[in-house]
Amino acid sequence: MAIRISTRTTVIRFTEIFTAKRNQTFSNQSSQSFSTNPIKPRFSQQSQYRKQISLATLLQRYGFPSSLLHNFLSKNHFLLNSNIQELEKSLVILLSFKIPQNSLVSLICDCPGVLDFQFLKKWEMGFSNFVLLSSSPLMIKSVLEQSKRFQIDPDSFFNSVDVLRGLGFIDGTVSKVIEGFPGVILMNGKEIQRRLEFLAGIGIPRDGIDRVLRSFPGFIGFGVEDRLKPLLYEFKYFGFSVDVISREIIKEPRILSMELGEFSQCLEFLRTLKCRVPIKEKIFSEGEFRAGFEVKLRVDCLCRYGLIRREAFEVLWKEPRSIMYKVGEIERKIEFLIHRMKFNSRCLVEVPEYLGVNFEKQIIPRYNVIEYLRSKGGLGYEVGLKGLVKPSRLRFYNLYVKPYPDCAKMFGRFSGDVKAQSRHPVGLWKLFKPQRYPESKEDVKNTKLFMESLG
Template sequence: MLGFYCSRQLLLLKCRVTQLGFLRQNGFFIVKSFTSVAISHSNEGPGEEKRSFAVSYLINSCGLSTKSAILASKRLQFQRSETPDSVVHLLKENGFTNSQISQIVRIQPSLLSCDPKKVLLPKIEFFRSIGFSCSDVPRILTSNPSLLGRSLEKCLIPCLDFLKSVLLEDEKVVLTVKRAPRVIPFDPRNSMIPNIELLRQLGAPQSAIAFLVTNFPSSVTIKHTRFAEAVHEVKEMGFNPSKIVFVVAIQAFTKITKSKLESKLELYKRWGWSKEIALLAFKRHPNCMLLSDEKITKAMDFLVNEMSWSSLNIARNPTVIFFSLEKRIIPRCSVIQILLAKGLVKSDLSSSTFMLPGERSFLDKFVIKFQDVVPGLRNVYLAKMHLSGLGNAV
């Protein structure tokens, strides 16, 4: 009887230690407090015992929260730590951090039951072999852990081979995958191949197709019917398939519905754009219709009401709306307003002349060049002051 009592007390103590989160030395944390991880084995069958062990392991060795560990344990069944330990060890050996391992296990817990040298290592080595750096591989696989569960021969290699056939250079393939890791699991036969073939039939040059795949890879992985609809809309608006802006417009249409486009046109209309002017802006920079209503409203309010720019002027150079109001638009316009007032620049100066150049170029051409004539000009620019306060500052 005493032996039974002692055994039960030891079991309760073990559960209590698990609840308080005193982890092993090779775990993720030293101490972790859990709100509800009462793992009692008193009335559990074999299946529940396996799940309880898995929950404890996921918390103690993989850093998952109690809730995540319970959910993940439903996809696992193991009572010994040798296999999951070998998975965690291999990932650490290949540059994965504790937090990255936690994320992978939370999303793909079944990987803890695999043979890491047969399932994981070949994929890690494959990505390195085509040009991904040692730091790239963990980041890409963590952002899309399903890649580790995909077949190397049937999925990963064919998809990357197809990307290489389109982009022609390994460097561009690497860049594309780094931008959108989820482009890989898609079977290219279902979307990418017919989508790209449609562009070729319309006369889109290789450079434009490569630009679309490299910069907007998610656009070419959507269903072919949706992609074809976007292509049709762009053609109807008069875009030239031989120009890069044609594919930029396509990706914009894949992200916006007709009703949303009409809503954006109405918003621009409130700032003096007719539908024709709005379409002119769209043709110059299709992504101007993807900006948030708040971003559009703030930028247009400043440019129209405070800078007195005409709607046509903005539509001819819609790129200006994309820039940060606080970090770029207001500081640069503040400088130009001062220079205009002093007659140091032409009154018909195009906005693209001072809004598009990089920081160094703008400073050289419009600030440093005139700092002897206007001593406070640099301070005004750096302070990012609003136009209403410029008079006393200079």
């Protein structure tokens, strides 16, 4: 009986000792888990934050805009693991290529892999041994971006340059082609030759081909069978001869950028356009072929600002005068409409007349008058785009300028300070005054008899 009690007591004591050790071990582990583990992420977060600050400071020092830094660093986390010293060396090499600041920022944002120091070191040595007359910094930018994306080494690039030279192009043309279409580096000589044979086949001379490649190097990227020949057949379908087509291509090589069916749509639009005769004569002043391409350029311009193609054609249909304005002038008007007047670009569908009026003489003066009256509280209602553009000059003057003398100088015309210049010298009317003849008694008598006969 005593043996059983002692054994049970021993087991109880052993269990208590084991439990105490286990609790002590658990308490040590828990104290370690709550004391040491959270410290590591905090230190790592601090180190990443410091690294981001260092990167931002470095990029700003070399001209990177501060407004783009946060978005750029958040998308390219691999830069946090890079060496700051090597990044600085990479930026120094990029600046040594004399790439314009805006183009350099665009290159880094679009292809951040070009900051690789070993990659740039290899290309720096390659360009130092490379002799190409008329090579531009923009060409170097295109080469760096293309070579990084497709893992092209300098030797392959130099071989492509030799291929272009072998086709008879001068260094200036080679530079323009690589700058505008760096994908030519990935093409072989036979593919390029086929594009050149297409141009020669429609009667474009050698100097004309050189002009096409300088002005629109992206032409080399189009397929002959699936793009260029069907486009040529489309031109011929509307009755244009090969001579007219080749002459227009030499004048404006971007004609080759038209999609299949696009020219047909533009030309049918012009042939059914209803407008005043002077406007139509101005549109077709350089021929029907060129007029169709001009319509295409304006449709593309409107589509870049958010309109669909159907809406763009609707705007041109309602306001044919906009076809007479240059594309740069249309872009200027739309930029002013969006950023200064705070209207949506889709307002052009409702008020297409905005594109047909003069920017300097009508849009700006009227906008200044309305903004001045709005700031002074002189408007009892909101003046929209329609109320700004559609009224005639005299009506707008009577509504918003005449009652407020302060607006006269802003508006200009019809104001008291502006004197209308006479079209003819003073007294010139006297030369055109009809000569008076003396009336005799017989003439008076005949006139009276004639009037009495009418009564």
